[in-house]
Amino acid sequence: MINMQILDSNEIRKAANILKTGGIVAFPTETVYGLGANAYDQQAVTKIFKAKNRPDDNPLISYVSSYEMLYTITNDIPAIAAKLMKDFWPGPLTLKLKSREDVPVTITGGSDMVAVRMPDHEIALALINEVGVPIVASSANISGRPSPTMTKHVTNDLDGKIDAIIRGDDCKIGIESTIVDLTVTPPAVRRPGAICIEEIIESVGAIAVEGELVNSPGMRYRHFSPQTPLTLVEGERTRVLVKINHLIQNYQKQGLKVGVLACHESSEDIYCDEKYILGSINDLKEVARRLYSGLRFLDDMKVDVGIAEGTFPEEREGKVIMNRLRRAAEERFSC
Template structure:
């Protein structure tokens, strides 16, 4: 399959029809799969109402079909034909965080979505991305778009069009290149079909921010143990580089762990902040920001993880963070990438 690539300015006016985005929208209307930028990561979009179109997402990613997909819309007004009801809590969350990196799980309206989108659940996750290219594309397509991250299943999510191209060239119809994404981690997913609402995946909106808006929420304690996952990222290993990754509990012991592995004849890569990198000697050092600017760490996390696949590192050690605010999402992704492997 030929993969077309459209380059657009990330600052486009979401209400203007640009030729490149219009062509990509026509691909989506014909049932093709197209990758596009959002403020979180690049998404792999297809018509959420079409079984054939959504099947193309799973085939391109190599993703298990029992994992539900998030649906992307371009306006709150679209929800009336997509969900069974909109509660006061859901309205508060939309007013506070849409457009933005928050996915809300609603009770679905029957007969609208492909069963492949909802994994036969009675609910559906929906968000309105805060990215003019994404909003423009969804509007022109005229359809809600199912859009998981645009990567091979299990690999780090893409934050640039080049990441998408590396994984999916020849597997998708096109890639809309809108530059590097902003948040760098997927959206927070909150289930509003239960009381109190429950965060199923930490992401770009923190638990603390949500609780300031609607009061007490629960955090799902079993993100990886669900037999029937209600949200993407709950069941399968994600975000992993080719080389095995380990999380280092105490950054002051990082050099000690590097030395142990080097003594075993291994080439060691490290994913660390600037502060930690100052005193380290390793074979490959990737800096993902500052411990004092965790938004920067989040934005550069996946790119840093992916970069080790261009090296001959035998093992990767990653710095860790207290799981509060955006760091809760950072740690969620690191734990999945490392498969819960820790070093003290």
């Protein structure tokens, strides 16, 4: 474990040396913890897939610390990409761009494209800069599990399976980056994330909001799921609460322990064994930041079944929250 709540150049060098010599390292970013390898080291990149039990046809994201480093993997920067970078980099926006012809398969995943972002986190940027080449990374968790937003999440999933974990603060955003595909016309949002679709439209005008493509990083398989079976109840709040309490009663009659993820405004009207308050319906950034911790809470409390309240608005951060809950749920009810 490398402790680094405060940036420490000596510890950065230790972690960078691990990456330079073929190791893999978990590190904090503003979105979720990442698990990275030297982008040019095929054997090291393979270790990421093995540690996560991640299918090898699920592509990774390349992290860069400068525009000079960006140009080593792509020289096709259309005007719309430049505008998005100006508005949102460094930050939680991943862009799919045409790769340079000499870029290795470890970066492209066998395609002619690269998914790249510049994180807004001093430890991540310092680590990439010290390595001197892009780092390819995925979230630092077992594939399919909720993404890690705290060091303990990484430790629970990957301790003993990777070479080092940089212990930083909890992730300030807690939701993955938005992925925008600039290799198609018109450009398309492939994964909703921390940058809202409305913000992207405000930046560059009309953009396609299409179905999530399976060849986008992290979108090919079921994702974000706790080990606890999760039921999502969507709809108008009053009807949703009636349905949730009805489900709780039925499960408890079967002798099952029930955990519920709810917003603050609903929590007092839900009667269950364990409860995790995601935050206020009026502060969706907070709900998004706490969402993955809530999903992991269900496992930590060893409940038999989880239920999530799905009353968040289908816009801005609410749209992203509902996307993640739907992908995590085994069963869904609409009220």
